[in-house]
Amino acid sequence: MISDQLFFTGINILLAWSVYVSLITGRLSFAQGAVMAIGCYSSGVLTVRFGWPRLPACVAAAVVTAIVAAILGYPALRLRGVYLILVTLGITFCVRVTFENVNYIGGVSGFGGMAGSDLSTVVVAVVVVGSILLWLSLSPLQRSCDAVREDDRVASSLGINVTLIRIMGFSAGAAIAAVAGVLYGHYMNFVRPESFDVLLSIYVVLYVVLGGVNNMFGALLGAVVMTLLPEYFRILSEWRPTVFGLSILILLLFRPMGLLTFRLVTARVRKGPMAALKPLADRVQ
Amino acid sequence: MTDQTTLEVRNLRKDFGGLRAIENLNLDVRDGELVGLIGPNGAGKTALINMITGFYRATAGSILFLGKDITAADMHEIGRLGVARTFQNIRLFRRMTVLENVLVAHKPFATHPIRALFGSGFNSGRPAFNEAMRLLEMLQIADKADQLASSLSFGDARRLEIARAMAVRPRLLLLDEPAAGMNESETKQLVDDIRLIRNQVSSILLIEHDMDLIQQLSDRVVAMDYGRKIAEGIASDVLRHPDVVRAYLGEDVEQVVR
Amino acid sequence: MLTGQIVNGFVSGMMYALVAIGFTLVVGVLDKLNFTHPEVLMFGGFVGVISLNVLPLPWAFVAAIAVGGAMGLITEFIAFRRFQGSDAKITAALASMAVGLIVTDLVQKLWGTEAVTLPPLTGWMAQRFSLAGVEFPNLQIVIVGITLGLAGGLHLFLERSKAGRQIRAVAESSVSASLLGIDVRRVTQAVFLISSALAAEAGLLLALRTGAASSDIGLTFGLKAFAIMAIGGLGDLRGAAVGGVIIGILEALMFYFGLGRLSELTVWAAMILVLMYRPAGIFGSTHVLEQRA
Numbered sequence: 031m032i033s034d035q036l037f038f039t040g041i042n043i044l045l046a047w048s049v050y051v052s053l054i055t056g057r058l059s060f061a062q063g064a065v066m067a068i069g070c071y072s073s074g075v076l077t078v079r080f081g082w083p084r085l086p087a088c089v090a091a092a093v094v095t096a097i098v099a100a101i102l103g104y105p106a107l108r109l110r111g112v113y114l115i116l117v118t119l120g121i122t123f124c125v126r127v128t129f130e131n132v133n134y135i136g137g138v139s140g141f142g143g144m145a146g147s148d149l150s151t152v153v154v155a156v157v158v159v160g161s162i163l164l165w166l167s168l169s170p171l172q173r174s175c176d177a178v179r180e181d182d183r184v185a186s187s188l189g190i191n192v193t194l195i196r197i198m199g200f201s202a203g204a205a206i207a208a209v210a211g212v213l214y215g216h217y218m219n220f221v222r223p224e225s226f227d228v229l230l231s232i233y234v235v236l237y238v239v240l241g242g243v244n245n246m247f248g249a250l251l252g253a254v255v256m257t258l259l260p261e262y263f264r265i266l267s268e269w270r271p272t273v274f275g276l277s278i279l280i281l282l283l284f285r286p287m288g289l290l291t292f293r294l295v296t297a298r299v300r301k302g303p304m305a306a307l308k309p310l311a312d313r314v315q
Numbered sequence: 316m317t318d319q320t321t322l323e324v325r326n327l328r329k330d331f332g333g334l335r336a337i338e339n340l341n342l343d344v345r346d347g348e349l350v351g352l353i354g355p356n357g358a359g360k361t362a363l364i365n366m367i368t369g370f371y372r373a374t375a376g377s378i379l380f381l382g383k384d385i386t387a388a389d390m391h392e393i394g395r396l397g398v399a400r401t402f403q404n405i406r407l408f409r410r411m412t413v414l415e416n417v418l419v420a421h422k423p424f425a426t427h428p429i430r431a432l433f434g435s436g437f438n439s440g441r442p443a444f445n446e447a448m449r450l451l452e453m454l455q456i457a458d459k460a461d462q463l464a465s466s467l468s469f470g471d472a473r474r475l476e477i478a479r480a481m482a483v484r485p486r487l488l489l490l491d492e493p494a495a496g497m498n499e500s501e502t503k504q505l506v507d508d509i510r511l512i513r514n515q516v517s518s519i520l521l522i523e524h525d526m527d528l529i530q531q532l533s534d535r536v537v538a539m540d541y542g543r544k545i546a547e548g549i550a551s552d553v554l555r556h557p558d559v560v561r562a563y564l565g566e567d568v569e570q571v572v573r
Numbered sequence: 574m575l576t577g578q579i580v581n582g583f584v585s586g587m588m589y590a591l592v593a594i595g596f597t598l599v600v601g602v603l604d605k606l607n608f609t610h611p612e613v614l615m616f617g618g619f620v621g622v623i624s625l626n627v628l629p630l631p632w633a634f635v636a637a638i639a640v641g642g643a644m645g646l647i648t649e650f651i652a653f654r655r656f657q658g659s660d661a662k663i664t665a666a667l668a669s670m671a672v673g674l675i676v677t678d679l680v681q682k683l684w685g686t687e688a689v690t691l692p693p694l695t696g697w698m699a700q701r702f703s704l705a706g707v708e709f710p711n712l713q714i715v716i717v718g719i720t721l722g723l724a725g726g727l728h729l730f731l732e733r734s735k736a737g738r739q740i741r742a743v744a745e746s747s748v749s750a751s752l753l754g755i756d757v758r759r760v761t762q763a764v765f766l767i768s769s770a771l772a773a774e775a776g777l778l779l780a781l782r783t784g785a786a787s788s789d790i791g792l793t794f795g796l797k798a799f800a801i802m803a804i805g806g807l808g809d810l811r812g813a814a815v816g817g818v819i820i821g822i823l824e825a826l827m828f829y830f831g832l833g834r835l836s837e838l839t840v841w842a843a844m845i846l847v848l849m850y851r852p853a854g855i856f857g858s859t860h861v862l863e864q865r866a
Contacts, residue, residue, distance in 0.1 A: 105849035120841040170424035171431035188420045189394035271678035278671035299460045
């Protein structure tokens with residue numbers, strides 16, 4: 031069903047953006063499965079067990095997830111990039127196993143009863159989050175994030191609180207993933223912890239890598255391409271992991287920044303629409 | 316201009332494992348001064364700057380900035396207090412434009428992320444923009460404002476680093492060999508630029524190998540060798556000091572023999 | 574019984590150790606994270622599926638080592654050769670993840686997503702022995718024996734042989750090593766070969782023990798190797814070995830005390846705690862965490 035696919039595309043866009051938001055501060059997180067699960071179950075508990083209406087529950091879920099992410103992030107974000115990958119993978123694993131063992135939320139067999147989200151809710155969410163990200167991309171805060179990402183020691187010497195920026199990026203990303211989780215849960219009616227696993231975390235990161243790591247549209251493109259294309263090409267759907275893996279490999283070898291490499295410039299002297307897009311001259315990671 | 320000492324370094328020591336990079340170093344930079352710091356390679360000059368800015372942690376001793384103890388402070392705290400630096404091997408944000416490199420250092424945006432998110436409008440607030448352009452003009456790179464930092468020539472890149480450091484509105488500016496690799500005309504321009512800058516920064520610590528530059532600009536010179544201070548005084552005295560001559564000549568003899 | 578569980582845990586620990594040692598070797602020498610490692614482990618089980626139908630058992634052990642080694646060389650060529658600089662570390666890790674995805678998919682296309690049973694063991698291997706009143710399959714002895722043999726052999730190789738010295742030199746500093754005339758690329762290939770051979774062997778042992786090869790082992794068992802490596806100390810072979818055994822026994826104890834369902838958590842929780850509060854790991858030195866020349 032077309033609306034099904036579009037729905038999941040929307041979810042994947044949100045998840046890809048959640049990776050992107052942390053990535054702009056230079057930290058690649060593989061914890062999306064975990065934070066999505068926390069968001070989903072938080073909202074589930076609030077709506078099903080406590081009867082909260084959906085919107086406040088969604089907001090509350092996002093806030094709770096952001097706080098948990100900030101707490102976990104504080105020690106974790108100091109680790110060098112590659113080791114952060116290990117820790118965030120570990121977090122995804124742990125959250126899944128923990129949820130499988132808590133009977134209050136259904137354990138392994140899952141949690142049901144959530145309802146009420148459909149394609150229009152997802153569209154609204156994507157538009158809202160997208161607008162916020164666009165605003166961010168053109169704001170001074172984007173510059174600070176770019177500085178932190180490119181050279182955190184120098185950024186620090188300029189007075190930028192690198193740790194704070196990284197935690198903010200990680201938490202904001204977690205909040206977005208939480209919203210995706212909420213929408214997912216309320217659409218599926220019934221969720222299991224195993225849906226929020228390590229493979230999901232990896233896939234979502236690869237969407238961003240494929241689409242382009244330097245701007246928000248790359249994440250959007252990667253999510254759309256990898257979710258919708260397999261629906262229209264049988265072979266892509268059957269061989270999805272292989273095709274995906276090969277695409278990523280080819281991309282990393284020849285165009286490591288992803289498909290869309292441009293960066294949105296946040297300030298310029300000369301006005302005019304084309305001045306905003308700056309293709310990157312060098313292939314720095 | 317007060318009589319306060321901007322920077323006080325007391326009994327500073329830095330060990331890297333078994334290697335003692337800095338030993339018992341005492342140094343002052345007073346308000347309004349430009350102090351030249353000279354010494355052969357490996358004398359510990361950059362290590363000193365790294366400790367002042369918090370890149371390295373001192374093994375012993377203390378560093379005071381405007382009376383405040385910054386020995387163990389975080390890098391960003393030191394930056395916010397008003398210490399700025401340039402780097403020997405130029406560390407610009409290569410993926411950002413020249414203008415953005417300067418804007419990123421501006422006070423409300425660097426220090427307050429939330430306010431930075433709501434920075435008014437696309438050009439991030441007229442005042443910041445105007446100030447940034449002024450700095451760029453002062454260092455003759457305003458015409459390249461929209462270019463990527465990675466596309467700049469060597470001399471322009473150095474000047475951009477200085478402009479970026481100035482954007483912090485520092486009380487103390489640490490320049491690490493700004494003339495390295497420059498030819499004569501560029502160096503001459505640099506002298507003029509630094510003189511201009513002195514109107515806006517109360518204190519400067521200048522590391523240089525170019526003795527001409529040191530003589531033209533410094534109020535006072537400090538010489539280091541093997542992590543220790545070996546001489547201090549006005550430029551002409553220090554450059555003729557026997558220990559200083561020996562420190563440099565020793566190096567030169569090696570090069571001649573090779 | 575407690576002894577029984579502990580012995581089981583010890584044997585599991587041996588296998589964890591084997592996988593972790595391989596992984597930590599690449600980290601310690603080359604400062605790279607090879608995310609294809611878990612899939613090589615997984616494939617080792619399928620090497621068993623293929624070879625046990627045609628070859629007698631001892632040859633299967635050899636086959637696993639050979640296939641694993643080959644996979645290591647291929648992985649190095651595809652995912653790591655191009656991405657050498659220090660900023661390319663994450664790219665290399667991502668590339669190895671991509672390779673892992675492909676391997677898993679191919680295996681699932683060939684054998685389906687369900688576990689594939691191995692032909693049953695025959696002869697001495699199928700028998701059991703008694704220790705302290707408890708019966709254990711002889712297979713456990715083989716597992717322990719092979720693991721100790723491989724680990725011991727690796728240790729001797731690194732300490733005593735010329736090639737081993739070269740590997741240790743590259744581990745210290747690849748720049749200095751190449752200045753000394755060491756062919757860093759050869760060393761890199763050798764390290765990947767050894768590491769993946771160990772992983773595949775562990776995969777075969779695991780499949781023999783459980784009686785089946787399954788394609789999702791990579792993400793469960795294999796990722797644990799990462800965690801154990803972090804606990805023991807990144808790049809520290811001793812740490813990986815000790816860490817593996819400790820985790821194996823801890824998990825067995827959790828089962829014994831009825832907390833079986835949380836056993837999965839053990840290793841990850843331990844790893845997160847260690848990485849956050851003692852990032853060097855139990856045996857590691859902070860030397861490994863610094864920028865490498």
